[in-house]
Amino acid sequence: MVPMPPITAPATLPETARRTSAPAWLVMVLVCAGQFLVVLDVSVVNVALPAMRTGLGLSELGLQWIVNAYVITFAGFMLLGGRAADLFGRKRIFVLGLALFTLASLGGGLAQQPWQLIAARTVQGVGAAVLSPATLTILTTSFPTGPARTRAIGTWTAVGAGGGAVGGLVGGVLTESLSWRWVLLINVPVGALVLAGAVLWLTESRQDAGRRLDVPGALLVTGGLALVAYGIVQTETDGWASASALLPLAAGLVVIAAFLAVEARAKAPLMPLGLFRLRSVSSANAAMVLAGAAMFSMWYFLSLYVQNVLGYRPLQAGLSFIPHSLSIVLGSKIAPRLMNRLGAKTLAITGAVISAAGMVWQGTMDVHGSYLGTILGPGILMALGAGLTATPIASIATSGADPADQGLVSGLINTSRQMGGALGLSVLSTVAASRTEANNGPQAMADGYGLAFQVGSLILLVSLVLMIVALPRRRAEAAHG
Helix, strand or coil, X not given: CCCCCCCCCCCCCCCCCCCCCCCHHHHHHXXXXXXXXXXXXXXXXXXXXXXXXXXXXXXXXXXXXXXXXXXXXXXXXXXXXXXXXXXXXXXXXXXXXXXXHHHHXXXXXXXXXXXXXXXXXXXXXXXXXXXXXXHXXXXXXXXXXXXXXXXXXXXXXXXXXXXXXXXXXXXXXXXXXXXXXXXXXXHHHHHHHHHHHHHHHCCCCCCCCCCCCCHHHHHHHHHHHHXXXXXXXXXXXXXXXXXXXXXXXXHHHHHHHHHHHHHHHCCCCCCCHHHHHCXXXXXXXXXXXXXXXXXXXXXXXXXXXXXXXXXXXXXXXXXXXXXXXXXXXXXXXXXXXXXXXXXXXXXXXXXXXXXXXXXXXXCCCCCCCCHHHHHHHHHHHHHHHHHHXXXXXXXXHHHXXXXXXXHHHHHHHHHXXXXXXXXXXXXXXXXXXXXXXXXXXXXXXXXXXXXXXXXXXXXXXXXXXXXHHHCCCCCCCHHHC
């Protein structure tokens, strides 16, 4: 699934923010460019993965961490980034996050060893987590409440969705015409240009009330998630009963338990646990974790399948995913209107059913697959269903929270999606490897990728049952229409 940007912006902001002196269109260009880069880098590397593996001698485990290192740190530090922007100033945090993201992109593009690339992607994720929340809050404090702000947020959302959607095509073009390094290096000149514009034209704003940063919480949740993901992928080679798998899994669970303990006692927690007493928040986040676990890996396995099994060049692979990208954007665009007619719960269930059907179909892939029957048809179903599912789940999560918590709950739902995606990739990659460990030929790879989609469909069906049983039935709010 192409990760989508946060869907719900804070309805009200308890602060005094100075209106920027720069033209409104320039503010829009700068913050949307920053958000575009952040979302693009979730998906742009997928098509380049085979070339990265050849160029640096990456293992299957290494390939997973090229994706997961970014996603885990992005998810783990996203809420902290939003708090930091409020406390220290939106412009300052925007500049800091973009500078960190740009420098990490340069380091990744110049990497000579696998660990260097994975380290660069980790730092990129931290930069993205700092940058992304600041882009939205700069918009909400730069445009007055009403149609102008609504249009600004709509443009921001569309640009973010477009960044994820065109990632495969951009990655294919750069990998084939230049090299895999340019899927990261392209961020350097663009990031430098946006950075200069932000320093020159954005005006600082911050929240008046004093707040604290929950740095221990961010470190604990990120570390715990990384340890669990590492333990899962170790089962691929050593089995579930091995110490190399059980020790990091146990350590990860202990760290996550410590995170919950810290959050329960913190004065300004990163994730206020009291919010999960709301049925709408707890059920929607649980459903999003499972849906993200199933859907996020779609692009990863399809990219490997079309290149390693069907023999597509990187550019061909990128072009082949254009209908998928258009489908997820279409689903996201029509979801608010459909929510007004069907209700958010019904639409979320419908989207999950459509996506699960696509996954079951995709799971039949083999070494003789065709584009129309093996890539296009199931891909459109999976992507369309993903687009239809995310928006109503987010709407349900925020509909039961107080207006002052809208932004926080929106951040939580997006964090849940990214975390679910990271863990899902670890689990499904291990599942795929179970079919290829004895034979790395095209048929074995096709069988492994197909099995990953079949298991993914089962995970999505569990999410579907949870939606039916636990999600409250609410009509979409007018703000989402």
